[in-house]
Amino acid sequence: MKLYLVLLIVCFSACKQKDVAKVKAEPITKTEESKIEAIDLTVYNFNELEPLLNIKDDKIYVINFWATWCAPCIKELPYFETLNKEYKSKNVEVILVSLDFPKQYDTKLKPFIVKHKLESKIVVLDDVDSNTWIPKVDKDWSGAIPTTIIYNKNKRAFYEKSFDLEELKIELNKFLN
Amino acid sequence: MKKVVKLMLLVAVVFGAWSFTTTDKLMDNGYKIGDVVADFKLENIDGKMVSMADFKEAKGFIITFTCNTCPYAVAYEDRVEALNKMYASKGYPVIAIMPNNVEVKPGDNMEAMQERAKEKGFTFPYLMDKGQLVYPKFGATKTPHMYVVEKTKKGNVVKYIGAIDDNYQDADAVKNKYVEAAVNALLKGQEVEVKETKAIGCSIKV
Numbered sequence: 469m470k471l472y473l474v475l476l477i478v479c480f481s482a483c484k485q486k487d488v489a490k491v492k493a494e495p496i497t498k499t500e501e502s503k504i505e506a507i508d509l510t511v512y513n514f515n516e517l518e519p520l521l522n523i524k525d526d527k528i529y530v531i532n533f534w535a536t537w538c539a540p541c542i543k544e545l546p547y548f549e550t551l552n553k554e555y556k557s558k559n560v561e562v563i564l565v566s567l568d569f570p571k572q573y574d575t576k577l578k579p580f581i582v583k584h585k586l587e588s589k590i591v592v593l594d595d596v597d598s599n600t601w602i603p604k605v606d607k608d609w610s611g612a613i614p615t616t617i618i619y620n621k622n623k624r625a626f627y628e629k630s631f632d633l634e635e636l637k638i639e640l641n642k643f644l645n
Numbered sequence: 646m647k648k649v650v651k652l653m654l655l656v657a658v659v660f661g662a663w664s665f666t667t668t669d670k671l672m673d674n675g676y677k678i679g680d681v682v683a684d685f686k687l688e689n690i691d692g693k694m695v696s697m698a699d700f701k702e703a704k705g706f707i708i709t710f711t712c713n714t715c716p717y718a719v720a721y722e723d724r725v726e727a728l729n730k731m732y733a734s735k736g737y738p739v740i741a742i743m744p745n746n747v748e749v750k751p752g753d754n755m756e757a758m759q760e761r762a763k764e765k766g767f768t769f770p771y772l773m774d775k776g777q778l779v780y781p782k783f784g785a786t787k788t789p790h791m792y793v794v795e796k797t798k799k800g801n802v803v804k805y806i807g808a809i810d811d812n813y814q815d816a817d818a819v820k821n822k823y824v825e826a827a828v829n830a831l832l833k834g835q836e837v838e839v840k841e842t843k844a845i846g847c848s849i850k851v
Binding site for chain 1: 715716750786787790807808811812813814815818821823842843844845846847848849850
């Protein structure tokens with residue numbers, strides 16, 4: 469039993485170390501540093517964000533609520549980036565709404581944006597009164613992230629779930645046809 | 646040929662109805678205000694099994710689905726501890742349940758839970774939802790996700806679902822302490838005014 473425990477601890481700390489190693493393996497370069505400094509984050513409260521959720525032009529909007537601390541969000545982020553690239557010509561715009569904590573904008577969010585070369589439009593929502601604004605995003609939203617909205621001027625779909633790329637394309641295609 | 650078409654139609658109708666009911670079910674999952682909560686028996690960080698029935702003197706419970714790894718849950722740790730300090734003696738102890746799949750989130754495994762509880766000096770039970778069978782009954786979707794239940798003759802009845810308060814970032818800037826207000830009302834034998842609130846949280850890892 470003791471041995472088992474020790475093994476578990478070793479395994480656990482090894483895993484931890486691996487994570488640290490992963491981060492350390494990619495030090496921030498000088499160019500990245502200047503890029504991070506150059507980022508001018510758009511930080512909104514909900515009243516400022518709300519218009520972005522209700523644009524009535526000819527585009528299809530894919531809105532993803534995420535944060536750097538949300539593991540399933542990070543996992544699906546590349547799929548949203550892919551959509552943004554592949555469907556730009558089809559009038560699709562991806563907007564990534566970050567829910568990162570203000571004190572981590574400089575230490576986590578900006579470095580993440582640079583490291584992962586995010587190209588989609590990014591806005592940051594800083595509004596603590598979530599009980600007021602969550603139901604305005606969608607009446608069915610419990611507040612868990614990741615959460616995604618796809619909409620155009622005629623219809624709207626809400627997903628409180630994680631996506632893989634294929635699923636995301638299937639849902640988007642419902643708006644394209 | 647007609648038969649085939651009919652059959653296909655039937656299949657379509659049945660399938661359509663089935664898919665509707667599944668979504669409806671998904672939406673309606675979990676306890677609502679006024680529902681009676683089924684008791685659970687989950688392992689605590691001290692190795693003992695804990696049920697609501699163990700708390701003979703309790704008038705109700707402040708149940709929170711929480712974990713080590715979600716920043717929102719972490720932001721509320723001290724406030725959960727404060728709730729237990731304030732209300733356990735008055736008959737509303739906190740019971741914390743960790744709902745995540747520890748294969749996905751090793752940082753939420755039993756050892757990590759024990760470590761965290763020790764670090765933070767938790768005075769409430771911190772239970773592992775082993776097999777992830779309890780949180781779906783509640784309909785919890787995220788951490789933290791709070792339920793205040795009142796012990797009545799028919800069982801433990803849900804009186805409040807949602808957030809602890811209205812400011813996860815800054816405990817000092819809180820305007821509405823939802824859980825406190827709910828428990829205070831119940832202690833006075835009054836109706837809970839704000840029964841449900843919404844808050845951002847980390848999706849429960851399955």
